Amino acid sequence: MLGRNLSEPSRFGDIVGQDLAIAVLRASLTSGRLAHAYIFRGPSGCGKATTGRVFARYLLCSRVSEGKSEEPCGQCPSCVRFSYGTHPDFFDVGKDQRTIKIEDSHQMIEDSMKKPFLASRKVFLLRNVENMTREASNALLKALEEPPPSTCFILTSSNPAAVPDTVISRCQSVPFRPLPVKALVHIISGLRDVTPDEAIEAARFAAGSVEKALLLLDARNGLRGFATLLEDALAESPIVQAERYSHMDAGAQTQFLDALQVELEKRLELSLEAQSEETKREAKEGDFRFYRECLLSIMKAKRRLERNVSPFLTFAGLFFELKELSAQEKRSE
Numbered sequence: 001m002l003g004r005n006l007s008e009p010s011r012f013g014d015i016v017g018q019d020l021a022i023a024v025l026r027a028s029l030t031s032g033r034l035a036h037a038y039i040f041r042g043p044s045g046c047g048k049a050t051t052g053r054v055f056a057r058y059l060l061c062s063r064v065s066e067g068k069s070e071e072p073c074g075q076c077p078s079c080v081r082f083s084y085g086t087h088p089d090f091f092d093v094g095k096d097q098r099t100i101k102i103e104d105s106h107q108m109i110e111d112s113m114k115k116p117f118l119a120s121r122k123v124f125l126l127r128n129v130e131n132m133t134r135e136a137s138n139a140l141l142k143a144l145e146e147p148p149p150s151t152c153f154i155l156t157s158s159n160p161a162a163v164p165d166t167v168i169s170r171c172q173s174v175p176f177r178p179l180p181v182k183a184l185v186h187i188i189s190g191l192r193d194v195t196p197d198e199a200i201e202a203a204r205f206a207a208g209s210v211e212k213a214l215l216l217l218d219a220r221n222g223l224r225g226f227a228t229l230l231e232d233a234l235a236e237s238p239i240v241q242a243e244r245y246s247h248m249d250a251g252a253q254t255q256f257l258d259a260l261q262v263e264l265e266k267r268l269e270l271s272l273e274a275q276s277e278e279t280k281r282e283a284k285e286g287d288f289r290f291y292r293e294c295l296l297s298i299m300k301a302k303r304r305l306e307r308n309v310s311p312f313l314t315f316a317g318l319f320f321e322l323k324e325l326s327a328q329e330k331r332s333e
């Protein structure tokens with residue numbers, strides 16, 4: 001996709017709520033001793049990949065590299081090409097994919113062996129490395145053990161416990177935090193046309209994640225919500241539905257499950273709040289159990305897709321479970 005992306009932050013100063021991470025990266029830049037690899041660790045949706053792209057601008061800008069500027073200049077060929085998404089030395093590996101596969105890793109190793117075209121180094125951004133296939137992470141490990149010259153790897157992970165220690169130990173760790181509500185409100189107000197009340201409402205239930213806040217906002221604006229899904233689960237055969245969902249592209253499948261997860265988490269939180277009101281207690285405890293079971297099914301489906309289980313089997317399993325849960329819920333009413 002070409003064309004300048006104006007909404008994307010281009011400097012550290014544009015990033016909200018991650019002061020510690022930014023301080024670590026700035027120190028790394030000014031010390032003149034850059035690591036060969038960084039791992040950005042923190043919950044999903046708190047800005048790791050966005051910050052990775054911003055950091056790449058600093059690493060690639062010719063004026064920053066020559067020590068003539070502390071900020072990306074926005075004028076040099078590197079800065080201009082980056083803004084248009086066509087920088088030949090920047091590789092956003094596995095973007096828009098669920099998993100980084102072995103073929104992506106091979107391509108990455110091949111690219112990393114070449115000399116940079118335009119900048120003084122090449123930068124590879126690898127998102128959610130916990131989801132790499134084992135072959136892919138072995139290939140990455142080889143690259144980290146003997147880093148090619150003039151190359152910087154930026155890894156992100158929301159679940160570092162699932163990343164091999166051998167990979168983590170070769171990276172400088174950069175800590176990210178869940179975003180506070182105020183920072184979330186600021187960020188989502190810049191990305192969507194929302195009233196302050198809508199932004200606060202979405203931010204409150206988003207557990208520090210921009211992605212979740214946006215999903216909540218979009219769910220209000222017509223994305224199929226949990227109630228619709230349950231109606232479907234009862235109305236149609238799970239096989240027919242699995243057929244339909246397995247034909248969506250990988251990004252849309254993940255987005256669909258994410259939207260359901262966020263919606264359910266919000267309902268769980270609301271039913272917990274309601275439990276404190278003594279009168280509603282019993283009914284709400286039933287809701288709580290039901291939502292929790294549905295949420296577990298959705299998380300299981302997400303894990304299956306991440307492990308490359310067939311989407312058809314994954315969605316068939318999910319819809320069977322939701323149908324069963326709804327039937328139980330109806331019986332207990």
Ligand SMILES: [Zn+2]
Pocket residue numbers: 060061062063064072073074075076077078079
């Ligand atoms: Zn520049």
